[in-house]
Amino acid sequence: MSKNQQFVRFDKVDKSYDGKVLVVKDLNLDIAEGEFVTMLGPSGSGKTTCLMMLAGFETPTNGEIYLDKNPISNIPPHKRGIGMVFQNYALFPHMTVYENLAFPLRVRKTSKEDIDKKVDKALSMVSLSGFENRMPGQLSGGQQQRVAVARALVFDPQVVLMDEPLGALDKNLRESMQYEIKHIHESIGVTVVYVTHDQGEALTMSNRIAVFNDGKVQQLSSPDKLYEEPVNSFVAEFIGENNTFSGEVSDISNGKCKVKLDSGTEIMANPIRVKSKGEKTIVSLRPERAIIDPQKGMDNNHKGKIEEVIYHGDHTRVRLDLLGNKEFILKVPNSSARMDIKVGNQINVGWNSQDSRALDPK
Amino acid sequence: MSSETQKILTTDGIPLEVSLKKAEKKNKIKAFLLVAPLLLFIIITYIFPIGEMFTRSIDDRMVTNMLPKTFKAMETWDGKELPPEEVFAAFLSDYRALAEKKEHGKLGQRLNKEKNGFNTILKKLWRKMKNFEEGNAKEQIMEIHKRFRDVKYWQAIKRTAPPYTMAKYLKGMDMYYDEDGKVVQVEEDRRIHRILWLRTLEVAFFVTIFCFLMGYPIAHLLATLPMKYSNLLMICVLLPFWTSLLVRTASWMILLQQQGIVNDFFVWIGLVGDDNRPEMMYNKTGTYVAMTQILLPFMVLPLYSVMKTISPSLMRAGKSLGGTPFVAFWKVYFPLTIPGIGAGCLLVFILAIGYYITPALVGGASGTLISNQIAYHMKATLDWSFASAMGLMLLTGVLVVYWIYNKLVGIDNIKLG
Numbered sequence A: 001m002s003k004n005q006q007f008v009r010f011d012k013v014d015k016s017y018d019g020k021v022l023v024v025k026d027l028n029l030d031i032a033e034g035e036f037v038t039m040l041g042p043s044g045s046g047k048t049t050c051l052m053m054l055a056g057f058e059t060p061t062n063g064e065i066y067l068d069k070n071p072i073s074n075i076p077p078h079k080r081g082i083g084m085v086f087q088n089y090a091l092f093p094h095m096t097v098y099e100n101l102a103f104p105l106r107v108r109k110t111s112k113e114d115i116d117k118k119v120d121k122a123l124s125m126v127s128l129s130g131f132e133n134r135m136p137g138q139l140s141g142g143q144q145q146r147v148a149v150a151r152a153l154v155f156d157p158q159v160v161l162m163d164e165p166l167g168a169l170d171k172n173l174r175e176s177m178q179y180e181i182k183h184i185h186e187s188i189g190v191t192v193v194y195v196t197h198d199q200g201e202a203l204t205m206s207n208r209i210a211v212f213n214d215g216k217v218q219q220l221s222s223p224d225k226l227y228e229e230p231v232n233s234f235v236a237e238f239i240g241e242n243n244t245f246s247g248e249v250s251d252i253s254n255g256k257c258k259v260k261l262d263s264g265t266e267i268m269a270n271p272i273r274v275k276s277k278g279e280k281t282i283v284s285l286r287p288e289r290a291i292i293d294p295q296k297g298m299d300n301n302h303k304g305k306i307e308e309v310i311y312h313g314d315h316t317r318v319r320l321d322l323l324g325n326k327e328f329i330l331k332v333p334n335s336s337a338r339m340d341i342k343v344g345n346q347i348n349v350g351w352n353s354q355d356s357r358a359l360d361p362k
Numbered sequence B: 001m002s003s004e005t006q007k008i009l010t011t012d013g014i015p016l017e018v019s020l021k022k023a024e025k026k027n028k029i030k031a032f033l034l035v036a037p038l039l040l041f042i043i044i045t046y047i048f049p050i051g052e053m054f055t056r057s058i059d060d061r062m063v064t065n066m067l068p069k070t071f072k073a074m075e076t077w078d079g080k081e082l083p084p085e086e087v088f089a090a091f092l093s094d095y096r097a098l099a100e101k102k103e104h105g106k107l108g109q110r111l112n113k114e115k116n117g118f119n120t121i122l123k124k125l126w127r128k129m130k131n132f133e134e135g136n137a138k139e140q141i142m143e144i145h146k147r148f149r150d151v152k153y154w155q156a157i158k159r160t161a162p163p164y165t166m167a168k169y170l171k172g173m174d175m176y177y178d179e180d181g182k183v184v185q186v187e188e189d190r191r192i193h194r195i196l197w198l199r200t201l202e203v204a205f206f207v208t209i210f211c212f213l214m215g216y217p218i219a220h221l222l223a224t225l226p227m228k229y230s231n232l233l234m235i236c237v238l239l240p241f242w243t244s245l246l247v248r249t250a251s252w253m254i255l256l257q258q259q260g261i262v263n264d265f266f267v268w269i270g271l272v273g274d275d276n277r278p279e280m281m282y283n284k285t286g287t288y289v290a291m292t293q294i295l296l297p298f299m300v301l302p303l304y305s306v307m308k309t310i311s312p313s314l315m316r317a318g319k320s321l322g323g324t325p326f327v328a329f330w331k332v333y334f335p336l337t338i339p340g341i342g343a344g345c346l347l348v349f350i351l352a353i354g355y356y357i358t359p360a361l362v363g364g365a366s367g368t369l370i371s372n373q374i375a376y377h378m379k380a381t382l383d384w385s386f387a388s389a390m391g392l393m394l395l396t397g398v399l400v401v402y403w404i405y406n407k408l409v410g411i412d413n414i415k416l417g
Helices: A047-057 A097-106 A112-125 A141-153 A171-188 A199-205 A224-227 A234-237 B014-056 B061-066 B068-074 B083-100 B104-114 B116-133 B137-144 B151-159 B167-172 B193-222 B229-243 B244-257 B262-268 B284-308 B313-319 B325-353 B358-363 B370-379 B384-408
Strands: A008-016 A020-030 A036-040 A062-067 A082-085 A158-164 A191-196 A208-213 A216-221 A243-252 A256-261 A266-271 A280-286 A302-310 A315-322 A325-333 A348-351 A358-359 B173-179 B183-185
Touching: A008 A315, A020 A047, A020 A216, A020 A256, A036 A047, A036 A199, A036 A224, A047 A208, A082 A141, A082 A208, A082 B313, A082 B384, A097 A141, A112 A141, A112 A171, A141 B151, A158 A243, A158 A348, A171 A199, A191 A199, A191 A348, A199 A224, A199 B061, A199 B229, A208 A224, A208 B014, A216 A224, A216 A234, A216 B313, A234 A243, A243 A266, A243 A325, A256 B167, A266 A280, A266 A302, A315 A348, A315 B183, A358 B183, B061 B068, B061 B104, B068 B083, B083 B104, B083 B137, B083 B173, B104 B151, B116 B137, B116 B151, B167 B173, B167 B244, B167 B384, B193 B229, B193 B284, B193 B370, B229 B284, B244 B262, B244 B284, B244 B358, B313 B325, B325 B384, B358 B370, B370 B384
Parallel strands: A036 A191, A036 A208, A082 A158, A158 A191, A266 A358
Antiparallel strands: A008 A020, A008 A062, A208 A216, A243 A256, A243 A280, A256 A266, A280 A358, A302 A315, A302 A348, A315 A325, B173 B183
């Protein structure tokens, strides 16, 4: 059985709250059945609004949302059969863990035995068996989080939405919960739409990530592609670390281009968003793609001055003044004892033109 | 391993508990000094007056003080037949002393309450006793009126002997001590207080219900509307608070009277005929309407403060989990507002049960409450001990309500803000 590639489908969706500003602009997004898709973006980028429209708490101003090919704009939230995990868990504080989990089953008139069975299964899935009679207030943040996840899954929804569910947890717990949610997703194969502003979280968990900015999806692709091949300068900057040079295309041919920087030097770059000579561009380069003292065949090779050296345990970050960019960051693994990495030293830095991507100017 | 915990010592070898107490002593004294003015204030303005009210309500020392010798002589009297000569002699001597201080009239009034007709025979005694010969008081007194020969009148005096009496409380419940000292009810057509108590409870109950029904949606709106609208609405709720109670009641009088605005409006839209305007004031309707409006903020504010703390995502969670809006409301939202409902209802009920000005002004004859009766006895009949007794009965009623509430909901669950 082939999986439905358009299980959740946003079709030309616009959303405005006040009739003046569009928070979501012409959103087209297909989510396949069983997929884990993350909506990632800074706050105010429209990602939570999209989630709320999918859950049914907001209606699209224009366009339609389809769930398994059925338009759902006119279906109230309680009939959509979509599970949701809220930012602050939204556990019912006056009910025990059992009652919280039984709530969606009871409103569906499930029999007592089935409820017991399903609650049991859901609790063991999040490894909280034996907590049935606790009140949410007696649980730690991480446990509450797991109860919220179990509650959203207990009634076997077609889709589960998660709205920054790990935002309130501390770093260690957040990381272990990321894996836990990822494993739950893998084991039951439910479609998950996840909203976060934490790129690390998005990269760890998702099959695909939709990067939101300014009400639009900037890029929708798998985590590795998103990181390695950002399609515009917003994505490049938002995901991971990024060295940039701004300049003008001076030559373009054979899938390569020359960019004349503001400082006058020319560098070789990979033309992603530039098509012709004279266009303004921002060239983006990941710190780990630049190498000190390039051995051979790298078509970019420049001298820079070390401004700052920061020890990071497994690696050292070196800030250079390179081609007029005083914020150029290099990551140097700490395995090799490089004695010449000292503030004030001049070093050679090189990279392949393939890795320096000429994107749109801001 | 022994379960006994070892005494923990500080580094200086002092037991930890002692050390802790010493360290906190200063803070405790400071805290006490901070609350001391308020404590003093409460004692002077609250606890002391209530104690005073209580003693006044049961105080019956007037006759005891007026007839000291008589009661001394009566100690040996069994109270079944006419008392012996000594009692008569002592009574005559006490009465003469009172007559000299010109306080004999008070005794007559007081004893008349105990037994009808006492005042007359005492006045007669006062006129005749100047001509009494020495000794043989019993015969001479019995000569004056046949009622002095009736043992019931002497029993009535003996009944007033204890310095304390519950008579005022019985009166508040339309009961009294009959001549044999038994508790009996007054005739049915004179049971005015019982009606008032029931009416007070009824009005307080329904005002609470009305306030709840009207206040709940308002409080919900207040808690969920965006800031710029909720502020305006909050001002509308609080505006009556800033207006004098008397002004508000008076404006209700203008609105509700037969030639008033509401009636004019009803006539204008043809709901009632011009010659058939309903009476909406000087009866229970007026009391209900005005009290509900005046007490509404006391319901809205505690409800609002509780609803404000309920995250909107809870209702959303309820709906996204498959509950209809009603189920989500009833199973999730409503149970969480119970502390506010409890606080609001308790507040409104307790305020309503002792409400005075509004029923006095718009209540008329059928809309006045027990508090109006208390005021009447304070100001018109000057029977302060009766007013005190009823005041304390009211207080007891409130405490009972509080106790029931504590049993049902738990006072810890209350939330005022």
